[in-house]
Amino acid sequence: MKVRLKTKEDIERIREAGRILAECHREIAKLIGPGITTLEIDAFVESFLEKRGATAEQKGYHGFPFATCASINDVVCHGFPGNHKLVAGDIVTIDIVVGKNGWMADSGWSYRIGQVSEEAEKLLTNTEQALLAGIAEAVPGKKIGDIGYAVQRVAQAASIGIVKPLIGHGIGRAMHEAPDVPNFGRPRSGVTLQPGMVITIEPIFTGGDTGAVLWEDDGWTIRTADGSMGAHYEHTLAITEDGPLVLTNGQ
Template sequence: MKIQLKSKEEIERIRMAGAILADCHKEIAKVIKPGVTTAEIDRLVEVYLASRGATPAQKGYRGFPFAICASVNEVVCHGFPGTVPLQEGDIVTIDIVVNKSGWMADSAWSYRVGNVSQEAERLLQVTERALAAGIEAARIGNRVGDISYAVQEVARKAGLGIVKPLIGHGIGRNMHEPPDVPNFGRPRSGPKLQAGMVITIEPILTLGDTGAVFWDQDGWTIRSADGSLGAHYEHTLAITEEGPVILTC
């Protein structure tokens, strides 16, 4: 599949999905606390999206059975919601793809459960900073590799690991479209950034400096190989003549 450039009208449709997703994350933020289960958050999201005329796009995608990915502590991505209560000091990433009238938006956020350790706080802040650096590089005249390098350098300078198998991507009518947007790479490499491209940028970093991971037997849940904490922040954005426009805030 070629990179699909979106019209202004199509970007607005993605923005509609993104606005619902942003509001959904605000609802999640209200309930994240010790004692809450990720299964309860999953149900909240499904009910909330239905109330807005939207659906969770990942539910049923390649057999994934839930409305959200819920990744706690050393689970870095694609965790299954469960009935174990969150505990003080946990960090939990909630990753959601919203489908609104056939157009999709994707956003993940790592949440603090009560008070977290200094190292966990550093991981969260650096990962969010890596996302901001990637977005800043998402400008016409640059290439995908410039986004990748910007994310990589924030992680490298902080001594954090990059989960290299997991990457950002194009999005629109499909959850995953070209181009791939890795979290590591060389400047001035990869496809040119053009007006009308809609992509996700999603650094996934670990406190362990290798970023190595393994997959659980369920085929989805991905954990840091060294057991260290992982964090994941993601926005969907459009490349425009005026600069990057975040569609999920």
């Protein structure tokens, strides 16, 4: 699949969707806590986006039935929202793709529910740090492998697992475009980054050091094979002459 470079105008349109998405995550952070259900969060997100003339692009994507992916504790990705009430100590990842005027932005974020364990805090902190390390490598002339290597080094230093089948990707008119952006790699390998590329970087780590996962029978929900917790942090960003431009941080 060919990489589709975006114009500055295209990037601004993706950024518009990204601002809505960032605002949505800020509101989720206010709502989320012990006693709420992920189904209630899902309903809030769908209503929030509708009021802003935006759409939740996951809903209906290959039959996915919800506006968000809501992944609790050992679910690392693509979890279904449900009626189970969250309790203190949980980790919950809310992953959302927003569409606005034909352009998309994607961001997932892991939330602490009350006080979490020391192990969970280590996982969350390092996964977010890996996202920042990957973003720092997203400059013209670098390679996709440089991003993956930066993400990988954080996981290895912390002795936590990388979920290797789950990767970042290009995004724009479609939810998933070229290039793939793995969370591991070799420096100076892979596709060369150039201005106009828009990608997601999304480390998905596990508390256990293998990163091994299992798919459930629903075809979507992905759990850690060892029962450890999972964490997921994701931004959409553009490669520009001036460096990485994060499009889902509300700026």
